[in-house]
Amino acid sequence: MRIRWGILSTAHIAVNRVIAAMQKSQYGEVVAIASRDQHRAERAAKRLAIAKAYGSYEELLQDPQIDAVYNPLPNHLHLPWTLAAMEHGKHVLIEKPMTCTAAEALQLVQACERRPNLKVMEAFMYRFHPQWEQVRTLISQGAIGALRSVHVWFSYFNSNPDDYRHHPQMGGGGLLDVGCYCVSVARLLFKKEPVRLSAMMELDPRSQVDRHVSALLEFPNGMGSFTCATHMAFGQQVLIHGERAAILVEAPFIPPADRPARIILKREKTGEEILVPQADHYTLQADAFSRAVMKNAPLPWTVTDAWNNLRVLDAIKQSGETKAWVAL
Template sequence: MEKVKLGVLGVSSHYGLRMSIPVAKSESVKPWALGSRSFARAERAAKKWGFSKAYGSYQEVLDNPEVEAVYIPLPNDMHAEWIRRCADAGKAVLCEKPIALSKKEAIEALEYAEAKGVLAMETFMYRFHPQWIRAKELIDIGEIGEVRTIHTIFGFNLVDQQDIRNQMDRGGGALYDIGCYAISSSRLLLNKEPERVISLISRDETSRVDIVSSAILDFGDVRTLFTVSMRMAVRQKVSVYGSIGSLTMILPFNPFPDVPIELIIRNRIGTRKIFAKPADQYGLMLDAFAKALRERRSAPIPSTDAIANMAVIDAVYRSENSGSWEQVGQ
């Protein structure tokens, strides 16, 4: 398969930390054009990360006729706008989560891309890792019985007030940044959507972004719980409790790409560990996205999934204000 020429909007620390190596090593995409508001910054980063072209604006990346797909790691409040701009330029879109700041905004942006015939996908890279594929297989075959509840914890300590995740007007906050994973993964494992949610959220007194967000998602016969925080020691874990056992993932969202990842199964017989092979989940996501683009197929994670996730996030924020259960999708 011919490599997809990739454009990137912004010189983001996330790209440097998580995406630059998978893109450089990829057999399916090629780092082609990098845009920044500063040409000097784009030029330095392009040289460091192996891009062929550097530009002093985002739009110039879209104007390059050789660019086939664009990765958007911009601040959250810019996602919907640049999805539409990519669609206008006829470029496939791989957009960082959250896809937008509301369900309404997500629908408008993704329907616009669809109308333009442009492939668009939210970057929930964890779904491509073998540990999640294996975990879902184990749950689906009844390894732990009927699922009763899922508990997710995800946090880190971000005290830099200049970081965009600590800026309310840029779509900052723990729920948008990492709570989306807790919601997405519960929906994935249960193969259904929650009916209602109730939440409790603590906000930074200065920035007003949510720094600790907790919620219960009611799926009818199953309830899932999560707490995400930007003011705690680094920690992540997903525990799935069933009628005859449990499954625990100790590095569910940011596993090391070069070591096996363990899943812990506990039941009446005892405890056993299952190991998922090492994998770079970002690289696997890029491969799946590029293949869908080349073969003119639907995105591996459909737009409907991104919209459904945003519907839950909306309900969590509504519950913060109402102090009661909120129906999802209203």
């Protein structure tokens, strides 16, 4: 048995990255794609060797031959089309962020409680790359001593005014686009939720979406900090400090496709290079989701985790707007 996937939209990330990775999955196959334009759907289907092309999302959801849906629509459409897919009995993998706000995410938590037979997960693909298993193992085995600090950087330059990320009503802004990774990885490593935070936020003067955010997060067992930006040179890095050593993850979210990922374990006087073999985290994510559906097993990450991530993102936005500490 293989899970039959339908793709909601011809979004750039889907047609240029995720679909090809899903087609390498051991446990799934992409059988249909939908667009609001039939010709666009047909072009994408031909290019990607997908059997069915639909001229509306609703048509795809009505197809009884589809088991699961990947939703890479603009952020403001994640909630309505995920709820619609669930109404049609489909499992859903939702591109990050799961929704635009924690209040919206709570609606999905409640929808999943009403339909426990359906699997719904936020697509934070980075968590499936083996380099993060390596990092978490190093920390759990005491390689750096007690974890005390996680600092994250994720930035790129986006000057396209037509991109939905430049439209507030579509869930635009750098905080939801790349800041969500920064918060997610800090929560992943500390294994707890932050108790309070403070943030600074710079808005784009034309679009009024956030384009540069820096934040300090207080966890019960340490401190997290990050900078994310959408009008800055590309960069990504996670620096993890313990009481005795530190870990540098050079490419935490978009690891190289043509060579091993590199982790540096830094001690006071020495450094150790750890190379993690190449892996496609999008394929691994699709496999993990498909296995959970096939076996009716728990997903590796729940919608409640996504809701908690969005609670932090909401608080960061509030702090950036009020210029005050926010308790969670």
